[in-house]
Amino acid sequence: MYRLIMVGGGHAQLSVLKALAQKTSLDIDAVLITPSPYQIYSGMLPGWMAGHYNLSDCRINLCPLAEAAGVRLIFSKVVGIDAKRRRVELSNGTYLDYDGLSLDVGSEGDTSWLEAVGERLLPIKPLGDFVQRWPAILTAASQQDDYRLVVVGGGAAGVELAFAAQHAFATQRCKQASVRLVASESGILSGHAAGVKARTRALLRQRGITLYQGRAVGITEGVALSSGESLRADCLIAATGARPPAWLRNTDLALDEHGYILVDGQHRSLSHPNVFAAGDVCSRADIKLARSGVHAVFAGPVLARNLIASIGGQKPQSYRPRKRSLYLLATGPQYAIASWGEFSAQGHWVWRWKNWIDRCFMRKYGALNHGDKE
Ligand SMILES: Cc1cc2nc3c(=O)[nH]c(=O)nc-3n(C[C@H](O)[C@H](O)[C@H](O)COP(=O)(O)OP(=O)(O)OC[C@H]3O[C@@H](n4cnc5c(N)ncnc54)[C@H](O)[C@@H]3O)c2cc1C
Missing domain, CATH: 3.50.50.60 (FAD/NAD(P)-binding domain)
Structure with a gap:
């Protein structure tokens, strides 16, 4: 049985969980290693601080997602990877062997x-x-x-x-x-x-x-x-x-000059093709990709598709970022600024737009939505 280890429940990994839930025919033994059952969504964190959201609006419970995907959860942290021997080391000193690895642990x-x-x-x-x-x-x-x-x-x-x-x-x-x-x-x-x-x-x-x-x-x-x-x-x-997680130095994966995992356009490690990485933790060798939630989210479906394709021996696809990314910056009283290339706008309507996008994202992953507090 193909042993897949997923490390970190970041934005891109959520897409992998969703995809695995839909691919019930895959004969795999999949594990997700995460320090917490909850993934807090940074896009809504300022809104929570400002008092617009409950905490339950802003965090994703990984347990039901993992259960639906047939993925076992291990609440721990990875502290090292021996990519040659295909094993990860957990913070409690134990090791787990894998055939394929998917990393989405963010940055520090x-x-x-x-x-x-x-x-x-x-x-x-x-x-x-x-x-x-x-x-x-x-x-x-x-x-x-x-x-x-x-x-x-x-x-x-x-x-x-x-x-x-x-x-x-x-x-x-x-x-x-x-x-x-x-x-x-x-x-x-x-x-x-x-x-x-x-x-x-x-x-x-x-x-x-x-x-x-x-x-x-x-x-x-x-x-x-x-x-x-x-x-x-x-x-x-x-x-x-941001800086790369320090423990990446305890791996034999190819890293860029700052210490992020070097990946190709298919988000595959340059040194070990059975290792995939997406989100803040990786650095694309072919293009410069900003470390942002936008790219972590949009790379997710490609990461999922490529992991599943690699298990079945199919061809992976590339993640091609859009030329311009939309950023909606919350600025306090349900008011926001939109930034898209040279275009900018602001107003309560931008906040409502942001709120709608964020809530759609959270609903996709089963987060509780109680409606606005204010
Ligand atoms: C307040 C705030 C506002 C932001 N606003 C924006 C914005 O408007 N637009 C935008 O594009 N970006 C924004 N960002 C940046 C965005 O949050 C990050 O780029 C994004 O979270 C990166 O996603 P990721 O999936 O790489 O990692 P993360 O979302 O950080 O997820 C990584 C997961 O891995 C887990 N993990 C970490 N280490 C380990 C380990 N050793 N073993 C196992 N699991 C581990 C963590 O617990 C976490 O759950 C904002 C960030 C902050 C803090």
């Missing part, structure tokens, strides 16, 4: 340069830990005068989190609390059009979120910026640049 946030701030550091990843800690931040912000939250990271995640936190403070009895956003010297939303950046900066001003640009380093009180300024932080959210 690099917070090493902020750690001097100690316990007030709140990394966005793992998302499961973040959602556990956020309610205590809200409580502290409601009880302390002049509570200061600093978000470090000027990408889509950092921007959305800053808006969400500000909206939560404004609506949940934290009137004394304020939000500061620190982006690198190149500014916010690198890769997005000038119009999107201008709209975002204007909204940040309107909501009273101060934007700082410069290299930041953690200090005991908060962060010190390359401009010489220092910012006090009662909480420092780190939504900083």
